[in-house]
Amino acid sequence: MTTVKTNAIRRPPLIKWFAFQAVVVFLMGALFWIKSPVAAYSALAGGFIFLLPNVYFALKAFRYTGARAAKQIMGSFYKGEAGKLILCAVLFAIAFKSIKPIDESALFLTFAIMLVTNWLTPAVMGGKTQHS
Known part of the structure; x- marks a missing residue:
């Protein structure tokens, strides 16, 4: 009799990943502090507009797991992505409406850096999400 070894897909270590990304946001705020306090809080806003x-x-x-929940997994991914885009747009609108003065370049540059950071986080943080 042989045993079948299955590779269960695990959730990525999201708390570690988001903690790392939050550190990057605060580092960007500190770097922009060199330019000005306005650039610093604008950078923080841009980072959190991405992160939240x-x-x-x-x-x-990542609410559901397992092959039996495939339909729920797909649905939750689509709903999560739609909600993320809407929330991002709302946060940008709030930032431009309520943060005065604002350094647009610091806000957008930090947002863009967070996009790249998001792509690199799994590699930097040891992104293996499966057992072998």
């Missing part, structure tokens, strides 16, 4: 919708997505997308 991604936390929402992760909470939605």
Whole structure:
């Protein structure tokens, strides 16, 4: 009799990943402090405009596990992504409406850096999510 070894797909270590990304946001704020306090808080806003919708997505997308929940998994990914985009747009609108003065370049540059950081986080943090 042989035993079948299955590779269960695990959730990625989201708390570690988001903690790492939050550190990057605060580092960007500190770097922009060199330019000005306005650039610093604008950079923080840009970073959190990226980070908060991604936390929402992760909470939605990784609610279900297992092959039997494939339909729920797909649905939660689509709902999470739609909610993330809407939340991102709302947060940008709030930032531009309520943060005065604002350094647009610091806000958008930090947002863009967080996009790249998001792509690199699994590699930097040891992104293996499966057992072998």
